[in-house]
Structures are given as C-alpha cells and as structure tokens.
Amino acid sequence: MVFSFILSPVAYGAKCCIRNLTFTLALPFSVAGAAYAEPVTIFALGDSLTAGYGLPDGEGLVPQLNLWLAEQGADVTVLNGGVSGDTSAGGLSRLAWSLTPEVDAMIVTLGGNDLLRGLQPSVTRANIEGILTEAQVRQLPVLLIGMEAPGNFGPAYKEAFDQLYPELAAQYGAQHIGSYFGLIDPDATDPGQISEFMQADGIHPNAAGVKRAVESLGPQILTLVDHLD
Template identity: 55%
Template sequence: MMRSLTYGLRAWRSKTLAVTLMLCAIVALPARAETVHLLALGDSLTQGYGLIEDEGFVPQMRAWLAERGHDVRLVNGGVSGDTTAGGLSRVEWSLTPEIEGMIVALGGNDLLRGLPPETSRANLEGILEVAEAQEIEVLLVGMTAPGNYGPDYKAGFDAIYPELAEEYDTLYFPNFFRGILPEGGTPQNAAGMMQGDGIHPNADGVALIVEAMGPSVEELISRIQSGD
C-alpha cells in the first residue's frame, strides 16, 4: 500500500514538474509581432510608373523594411496622374479597417498643373482630417515647387507640408526626391536616376529614395506599435 502511494506521489510530482516547465517555456518564448498594415496614398511616383512591378516605390520599400526585420503589409494606393483632390476623394474608402498607418505622398501633379497652393493645402488637410478621425498614424511626404511659378507661389506651396505636419502632429519627410536630389535641386538635376521623361525616377533612383525615406517609415511603424 505504502509503495503504491509513494509511486503515485512521484508520478504526480513528475507531471506537475512537466507542466510547470512547459508553462515556463511558453512564457519565455518571444512574443510574435503582429503584421503592421500601411497604405501608401499617392500618385504615379507611388504607383511605380514606367517600372516593372518589383522596381516601384512600394515593392522596394516593402523589401527594405523586410530586410530590417519589420513584418509590414504596404498597400500600393498610388494612382497615376492623381492630384491632392483625387487623393481626398478616395482616402476614406482606401482606408480599409485593417490599415493602421498611411504614407501620404501627393502634390506633384498639383505642381505640374500650377494649381493654387491654397487648393492643395485644403485637400491635404482634408486627407489628414480623415486620418485623424480614424486614428490613423501618418507620414506626410513633402514636395518642393520649382522656381518658375514665382517666389510667392513657391513659398506658399513649400510651406504646406511642414505646417500641416505640425498642426496635425504627423511625421514629416521633406521631399519625396530627397534621396536623389542635391539641396534645392529639381528632378532634372538627378542625372542617371530619372526615366527619360525627367519626372519619374528609374529603379536605381527609387532605391535611393527608399533608402532616404525608410527610417521615417520605421518611425511610423514605431508610433503604431507603441500606440503613441
């Protein structure tokens, strides 16, 4: 009888120890990071105009982030020829329920058409208001006006992005072309990094743009994950 009780006690202790060790192992396992869902709302620069699929801005940014260990789904919301007005008209339905953050890169086509800076500002502000209402973190990517529209136009347009970023507490990247342009330059100054039209970057140019903007996208991811 005593021998049977002793055996049973040992078996119970062994099972208890095994369960305890298993629970400790589970607790010690690193937490699996959840996928971060981002939308890149933009125009042909975002869409990847003139490039094969893997060479565009979105796939190259996805690859850059993956190489640095980020589990990110980046949706290509670029539409060729889109203005800030076009972005505003589609932002609400583009922000599907799983989207947590948005890269806003619009304004280039407003410049090509010479649209009034106040119009572009109002449209971008509308986009940021939608993002704010849906609690979406934003990285606002700036554009710089060329000098041929005059100093007043340039000053008015260039001020849009930093001022709105400050007002809406978004992250801010000063210029989409920052990675390939000299200070104060235009796309025409980026020799060897542009396609034949002088407006859109080639694959090598996109790689440099991604390299420059990538840390800001990482900051966007960090904001989302920290809940700030």
C-alpha cells in the first residue's frame, strides 16, 4: 500500500508513504505485571506526534495511552518526552538528561522532521543508533516506531530511510513498528482514507486518530513491559 505525499515546510514534515507496514510485535500479550510486578515508567522520546501538537490537554498520544493502560489494569506510566519540531539529532542531544533513574523502558518516534529538512538517511541512522546505544548501555528496552520517506526524494533515498528503522531495531534488539501513521489504519491505500482522523493540516492526527493509534500501540507497550526483567 502506498501513500504519496509531497513534503512542504510546515510544522512537521511527516507526510509520508505508508507502504508495506509490518508489525514485528504481533505476539500474544498479557496484562503488564504478570512478568514485572513493580510499577513501570516508560519515557516516550519523540516530536510533535508524541507531544500532542494541536490537541487539547488530555487528547494527545501520551495522555490517551496512559488512560488506555490504566483501563487494562497495567501499573505503567508513560512520560511525555515529545518536543514539536524535534529532529533525531535533537532527541539524541537531550536523551542523557531526560532518562531519569525511574525510567524502565523507552518509546522512540523520531525522523519526520529529518525528512522535512531533507537530511540524508545516514544522518538519521547515526542519530537513532546513538539513541539505541544509550538505551542499551542503560539496559532499557526500546519500542522503535518508524517513519517512511515520500517518493519525491527518489527511490534510493526512500529505500535507505525506510530501512534504517527495521535494520537498527534488529541490530539492537529493539521492538519495532513500521510506521506511526499505520497505527491509525494499516489497511489504508490512499491518504483520503484517513483524512477523518487527521487535523486540518493533514499531518497531525486529531483526537480520534490518536485514539486509533493508541488502540494499536497499547498492546505493543504491554509486550514491551512483559520483556522487562
């Protein structure tokens, strides 16, 4: 399935293709706590998609995800580490002081603004690798949520960018989701099919879109927690 977008200099450059979305986490899960009895804190490192750009308090990704987890009876708290407009370099630069002692695991959703700036995939790869290396040193499990490049950068660019996420996830043992936007509707073949779940800018999900993303993401968080020692 292919979403074709042309990037323009707007608040967030994540108009991207949703193609060949694969979830590597489609395993049965149990309520968090079956394998990890203590309260769990997860740090969500990201950009405007994580921060909840354009949404009222309580309707962004992290608040809705925390509500979903509480409804499952999971003793899990997700901390909002989203900064609108942040690149992978920005995420890496603030990671060390963001990972406070209570953090047990991470969600990483970065790369859309790298696409906006036309950064080379090798630059994004190096930054994401730096984030995963820091997590590995601290023995923090990671759920890496990918982005996909639009076709207007050319096939070589797209292939290099799209592949950096699954390749790094495999290299560092991170759990991986192919595309954030695929969380909203993995079966969509045209951007118009998810327009009702997007804000007027066509870039950021509205509250209903975030709710759909959370319903897909939540079980993956429980799997992440179950892998804690």
